[in-house]
Amino acid sequence: MNQWSNFSKGFFKENAVFTLLLGMCPTLGVTSSAIDGLGMGLATTFVLVMSNLVVAVIKDFIPDKVRIPSFIVVIATFVTIVEMTMQAYVPALFDSLGLFIPLIVVNCLVLGRAEAFASKNKLGASVIDGLGMGLGFAMALTILGSVRELLGSGKLFGTIIYPENYGMLVFVLAPGAFIALGYLIAFINQVKKEA
Amino acid sequence: MEYVLIVISAIFVNNIVLSQFLGICPFLGVSKKISTGIGMTGAVTFVMVIATIVTFFLQKAVLEPFGVGYLQTISFILVIASLVQLVEIILKKVSPPLYQALGVFLPLITTNCAILGVAIMTIQKDFNIVESVVFAAANAIGFGLALITFAGIREQLDLMDIPKGMKGTPIALVVAGLLALAFMGFAGIV
Amino acid sequence: MAKTESTLKNMVLTLLVITGIAGTSLGFMYELTKGPIAAAKAAKQQAAIKEVVPGFDNNPGDEMYELTSKEGFALKVFPAKKGDELMGVAIESMTNKGFGGNIKIMVGLKPDGTLINYQVLEHKETPGLGTKMDDWFKADKGQQNILGKHPKTNNLTITKDGGEVDAITAATISSRAFLDAVRVAYETYSENQSSPKADNNTSVEEGGTE
Numbered sequence: 176m177n178q179w180s181n182f183s184k185g186f187f188k189e190n191a192v193f194t195l196l197l198g199m200c201p202t203l204g205v206t207s208s209a210i211d212g213l214g215m216g217l218a219t220t221f222v223l224v225m226s227n228l229v230v231a232v233i234k235d236f237i238p239d240k241v242r243i244p245s246f247i248v249v250i251a252t253f254v255t256i257v258e259m260t261m262q263a264y265v266p267a268l269f270d271s272l273g274l275f276i277p278l279i280v281v282n283c284l285v286l287g288r289a290e291a292f293a294s295k296n297k298l299g300a301s302v303i304d305g306l307g308m309g310l311g312f313a314m315a316l317t318i319l320g321s322v323r324e325l326l327g328s329g330k331l332f333g334t335i336i337y338p339e340n341y342g343m344l345v346f347v348l349a350p351g352a353f354i355a356l357g358y359l360i361a362f363i364n365q366v367k368k369e370a
Numbered sequence: 371m372e373y374v375l376i377v378i379s380a381i382f383v384n385n386i387v388l389s390q391f392l393g394i395c396p397f398l399g400v401s402k403k404i405s406t407g408i409g410m411t412g413a414v415t416f417v418m419v420i421a422t423i424v425t426f427f428l429q430k431a432v433l434e435p436f437g438v439g440y441l442q443t444i445s446f447i448l449v450i451a452s453l454v455q456l457v458e459i460i461l462k463k464v465s466p467p468l469y470q471a472l473g474v475f476l477p478l479i480t481t482n483c484a485i486l487g488v489a490i491m492t493i494q495k496d497f498n499i500v501e502s503v504v505f506a507a508a509n510a511i512g513f514g515l516a517l518i519t520f521a522g523i524r525e526q527l528d529l530m531d532i533p534k535g536m537k538g539t540p541i542a543l544v545v546a547g548l549l550a551l552a553f554m555g556f557a558g559i560v
Numbered sequence: 561m562a563k564t565e566s567t568l569k570n571m572v573l574t575l576l577v578i579t580g581i582a583g584t585s586l587g588f589m590y591e592l593t594k595g596p597i598a599a600a601k602a603a604k605q606q607a608a609i610k611e612v613v614p615g616f617d618n619n620p621g622d623e624m625y626e627l628t629s630k631e632g633f634a635l636k637v638f639p640a641k642k643g644d645e646l647m648g649v650a651i652e653s654m655t656n657k658g659f660g661g662n663i664k665i666m667v668g669l670k671p672d673g674t675l676i677n678y679q680v681l682e683h684k685e686t687p688g689l690g691t692k693m694d695d696w697f698k699a700d701k702g703q704q705n706i707l708g709k710h711p712k713t714n715n716l717t718i719t720k721d722g723g724e725v726d727a728i729t730a731a732t733i734s735s736r737a738f739l740d741a742v743r744v745a746y747e748t749y750s751e752n753q754s755s756p757k758a759d760n761n762t763s764v765e766e767g768g769t770e
Contacts, residue, residue: 196539199398200483204391207687237574238566245578247451247480251444252582256589259440263596266604277443277490281483283395327687347687349389350550357536357543365535440590444582557659557686 182303185311191284192315192356193363198284201275202316203352209332212320214268215275216313218257220306222279223288225253227305230293246289247280254279284312323347323355373504380508382556386484387516388549393484397517398542400475407521411514413475415507417457418485421450422506425489426499446489451480484513520549609638612668612677613648616640620650629748631656637749646671652681653745657737660684665738667745674710678742683734690734697738702726706739711746 191197201219206212229249237245258276261269269276279285288308293301324330327346329337345351384390387397393414400410425446433439458476461469479485488509492502523545532541602621609620620638627635636652648671654664663683668676680694697706703726706716717723718735727735 196398197395199394200391203394233578238570240566241571241575244448244451245574247447248444248575248578248582251447252586255440255443255586258443259589259593259597263593263600266600274487274490274494278392278483278487280443280447281481281486283481286481344687344689345551348554349391350547350554352391353543353547353550357540357547360543361535361540364540368535438587440586441583444586448579 178300178303181300182307185304185307185309186314187311189308189311190315191308191312192319193360195284197287198282198312200278201282202319203349203356205272205275206316206320206323206352207327207347208324208330209317209320211268211271212316212318213313214265215272216309216316218261218272218276219279219282219285220309220313221257222250222253223285223309223312224302224305226250226285226289227293227301228298229253230289231296231298231301234294242294243286243290246286246294250285250289251280284308319352319356319359322359323351326355327351373501376501376505377508377511380505381512381515382553385512385516385553386488386509387513388546388553390487392487393482393513396475396478396482397513397520397546398539400478401517401521401524401542404518404521404525407514407518409471410475410478411510411517413472413479414482414484414513415510416472417450417454417476417479418488418510418513419503419506420457421453421485422489422492422502423499424449424453426492426502429493442490442493446486450485450489454480484509516549516553520546523549608666608679608681609640609650609668611679612650612666613640614676615642616647617642627748627752629653629744631744633744635745635748640668648676649749651745651749653741653748655737655741655744657733657740658683658685659690659731659733659737660686663734663737663741665741665745667742669746669749672710673712673746673750675707675742675746677707680738685734686731689728689731692728692731693734693738696728696735697725706742711743712750716742 185191187194189195192199192202198219201215205215226246226249230246233245233249254277257279258269261272261276288305292304296304321331323346324332325336327342327344327348329335329339329342343351346355380386386392387394396410396414400406428445428449429442433442433445454476458469461472461476488506492505495505497505520542524542527541527545536544605621609616618639618641620640623639623641625637625639627637629635633654635654638650638652640647640650649669651667651669652664653667654662656662661684663685664681666679666681668678670676678697683690683693685691685693696704699705703719703724706714706725709716715723716725716739718725718727718732718739720727720732721736723739725735725739
């Protein structure tokens with residue numbers, strides 16, 4: 176597999192959200208606006224790249240049986256770093272993402288990539304894989320966030336597109352998250368079949 | 371009265387799956403059959419209550435006195451991961467039938483964000499130990515209620531004629547959305 | 561390179577080393593971000609105070625004191641002064657009557673109790689409905705505006721309850737709760753006014769009112 180396809184698979188062919196259905200909790204939980212989705216996606220990308228990097232470096236030193244706990248420690252460390260950094264420099268985003276920042280630890284996507292890719296591949300490939308998967312995840316969250324924000328409150332990244340009174344409130348609320356994602360996946364399935 | 375409020379709020383109003391978005395992976399993953407849904411609920415209830423008790427004491431006895439609150443995420447997830455393994459080993463020895471029923475679900479639980487989520491929420495809400503246990507148990511019931519209801523609907527869905535593109539996950543998500551809409555009717559009762 | 565074998569010694573050693581490194585690096589990061597985190601929190605508080613009682617030149621955070629309301633909430637009071645003159649107080653008030661739980665607001669009161677401005681700090685109300693309280697009670701439309709009113713002379717409850725404030729459309733409970741938080745701030749402040757905390761301004765009378 177060349178580097179480009181290794182990078183780009185995360186966006187479409189093996190997109191975490193639309194195809195693999197990994198990391199669904201933050202996908203649904205923090206996408207009531209495009210900016211929150213993007214923030215969450217980038218935070219996850221950082222954790223994914225760093226943990227892939229470290230796992231690729233230390234994989235040979237780790238006895239097989241304690242592999243998973245070791246990976247979890249590595250991931251949790253980077254999650255806490257992200258948590259503290261965001262609290263210090265982007266407090267508003269930190270407040271709106273709330274509980275979902277520490278929960279990046281249990282995002283199946285992160286552990287999944289560490290276990291399925293980084294523990295078997297070289298350093299460079301692992302970093303590119305993490306970057307591709309992470310940005311693909313961020314893209315999916317931003318798309319879902321944009322759709323919900325636009326339909327629900329008539330805005331896009333906080334800019335008013337049409338008056339809020341005409342928005343369909345339900346899309347900002349919990350049920351809208353499920354329904355919007357359902358139709359997005361159906362749409363992508365359809366596109367894929369034709370491609 | 372306090373406890374009643376916690377229970378009703380956790381099961382209906384702020385349902386952990388349908389309004390807090392925690393534990394979505396198992397909610398979508400093991401909801402194809404009612405029987406597996408019940409098994410998963412059992413395993414989650416078991417681990418969630420124990421994990422909440424353990425992390426509660428960890429927070430109060432270790433993290434807070436030593437001023438290392440920033441190690442919360444890392445220590446909680448480690449405790450939960452080892453706890454799941456421990457429960458698995460003990461169940462295998464002590465109660466083989468129970469292990470038979472719950473065993474396959476246990477490894478999946480480490481990455482169930484509902485467990486870690488509830489453990490952290492308990493600390494954030496400043497509950498005492500009894501409230502924490504009640505809260506954890508109620509959340510597990512809420513999880514079970516959503517999961518089993520959803521599984522029931524999905525069993526019926528298999529028999530339906532669904533447009534091609536909507537088959538599988540998309541229709542399941544839309545159904546979950548409608549379920550969440552129904553649960554919104556409970557809002558404001560506490 | 562050969563994989564390290566899974567002997568007990570190796571496993572314990574690896575885990576110890578990894579958690580050791582993780583713990584140390586986190587401790588380091590914590591020290592590094594401690595300052596900025598505290599600064600960000602203080603800046604947020606300061607910005608809220610500035611919004612609700614403009615024009616002070618002291619540091620209200622330094623002179624903060626706590627009052628306990630009838631309901632048992634601990635309210636933080638930030639006196640805003642210009643020179644020695646008390647411009648007003650910013651009160652961090654709350655209520656538990658919200659639709660989705662607690663609502664925390666910052667209320668700015670003149671020394672005589674007139675409402676200057678407010679800011680919603682924390683809430684869990686329904687997005688798109690209850691969340692409108694951020695601006696609703698500041699807008700000059702119908703009887704929405706509560707700024708410049710006095711909780712004693714104006715009946716600051718919603719019209720449905722016989723008051724003179726228009727509730728947010730489709731969010732009566734949130735509106736009620738919000739106004740309740742304002743009431744808590746005012747009552748707690750005025751009840752504690754008998755102490756000569758604000759004796760160098762015009763509203764000494766306030767202390768005597770029940």
